[in-house]
Amino acid sequence: MQVIPVLDLLDGHAVRAVRGERSRYRPIQSSLCATSDPVAIARALVAVTGARTLYVADLGAILQRGAHDHALAALCDALGKNSRIWLDAGFTAFAPMRALVERVVRLTRSGSPAAIVPVFGTETLLDIGAIAQASACGLEPILSLDYRGGRALGSAHVESAWWPSRVIVMTLDHVGAYAGPDLDTFAHVRALAGAREVIGAGGIRDCADLELAARSGADAWLVASAIHDGNVGRGDVHRGALEG
Secondary structure (H helix, E strand, C coil), rough: EEEEEEEEECCEEECCCCCCHHCCCECCCCCCCCCCCCCHHHHHHHHHCCEEEEEEHHHHCCCCCCCHHHHHHHHHHCCCCCEEEEEEECCHHHHHHHHHHHHHHHHCCCCCCCEEEEEECCCCCCCCHHHHHHHCCCCCCEEEEEECCCEECCCCCCHHHHCCCEEEEEEEEHHHCCCCCCCHHHHHHHHCCCCEEEEEEECCCCCCHHHHHHHHHHHHHEEHHHHHCCCCCCHCCHHHHHCC
8 A cells, every 4th residue: 555645835834634624634744854845744745655646736726816827837847757646726627727737847947857747636626527628638646535434525426437547535534633544435435446545544553554554445545644653654654454
C-alpha cells in the first residue's frame, strides 16, 4: 500500500486540515520544517515519505476564493517530471478543470514539471460527464467520493459504472481528526469498486493505522497530520505490508 502525502493550500499557505471544517484551517506548524511555504512543505513531505505522488487540495479554488495558479506551478516545478500532483481544485465540470490545468502549465518554468492529475470530488462535481471527457484526453482522472457524517456529499450521484480506474474514499470528518481511518465506509466502496484502485483518506494516526488500512484492501492512503507530527515516516511507509 502506498502512502500519499497531502498538502492543503489556502491563502498562499500550506494549512492544517481539521475535520474538513475549513474555517478552522490555519497555516501548518510541522515538525518537518519551520515554515508554511507550500514548496518547502511539499519538498519535506516527499523527502520524508519517498513518495512520487503528492495530493494537493486547492482550498482557495474549492471555496471559490481563487485558485492558487502560481503556487501550483511552483509545486510542479519543484517536484519535477518524475512526480505527479493529484489536484482537487473543486472542479465542477471538464472545462474549468482543463482551463486551470492549462493556466498552471503555462506558468511553469522548469521545462520538466510534475504532471497534474485531476481529482473530481463529488462534493463539488456537477457534470459527471467530466470524468469521461478527462479520460478521453488521457488525463487519467481520479474520482473522490466525499463523505461527511456517514453521508455522501454532492448533488451529482455517480453510479459505480461511471467510476474511473481510481477512486478515493474521502471521509472529511476523519481528516485531521486523529479518529482512526473510516474502514466501514472504505469497505462499502471497496465492495463496489471491482478491479479499480481504491484509495482511502483521513484518520491515520500512526503505523498501526496504516497496517489496518493495508489489510482492508486499500491500494493507497492519503496522509498529512501523522506525517507532520512525526508519527509516520519513511521507515513506516516501506515496512512489511506497506511496501508498494
